[in-house]
Amino acid sequence: MDINLTLIGQTIAMIVFVWFCMKFVWPPIVGIIEERQTQIADGLAAAEKGTRALDEARVKVDQMVGEARTQARQIIDQANQRANAIIEEARGGATEERERILASAQAEIEQEINRARDELRAQVAQIAVAGAEKILAREIDPAAHRELLEQLARQI
Numbered sequence: 001m002d003i004n005l006t007l008i009g010q011t012i013a014m015i016v017f018v019w020f021c022m023k024f025v026w027p028p029i030v031g032i033i034e035e036r037q038t039q040i041a042d043g044l045a046a047a048e049k050g051t052r053a054l055d056e057a058r059v060k061v062d063q064m065v066g067e068a069r070t071q072a073r074q075i076i077d078q079a080n081q082r083a084n085a086i087i088e089e090a091r092g093g094a095t096e097e098r099e100r101i102l103a104s105a106q107a108e109i110e111q112e113i114n115r116a117r118d119e120l121r122a123q124v125a126q127i128a129v130a131g132a133e134k135i136l137a138r139e140i141d142p143a144a145h146r147e148l149l150e151q152l153a154r155q156i
Contacts, residue, residue: 121153128152 128149 125149125153
């Protein structure tokens with residue numbers, strides 16, 4: 001293998017080509033590669049940050065759901081307590097109303113009994129007077145006889 005001018009020319013051309021590539025072609029390619037690496041790193045960091053944010057959001061959602069369930073239980077318990085209190089108030093009111101109605105009914109019954117007794121006394125007195133008038137006819141004064149029967153009716 002002989003070293004001739006062609007080989008030297010090709011070597012010089014190769015050196016110039018390598019220098020030209022390293023000076024003008026290689027830096028933009030390296031810049032683009034580094035930029036792409038930065039974009040990929042930023043994307044990975046953003047994805048990691050998104051994953052962490054999603055995990056935090058899930059934790060917050062779980063906490064909020066737990067708090068909502070607790071509040072719902074408290075509201076239901078309060079509603080049940082209020083319902084029980086209303087039922088007890090209604091029972092108490094119904095008991096008072098029943099007692100009042102019973103007392104009113106007892107008073108009415110007593111009044112009716114007294115009226116019936118008075119009417120019965122008056123009827124008994126009339127029957128007694130009529131009977132006594134027929135039996136005694138003229139032996140006793142009717143006014144005196146009526147007075148005796150009214151005293152008898154008051155005693156009954």
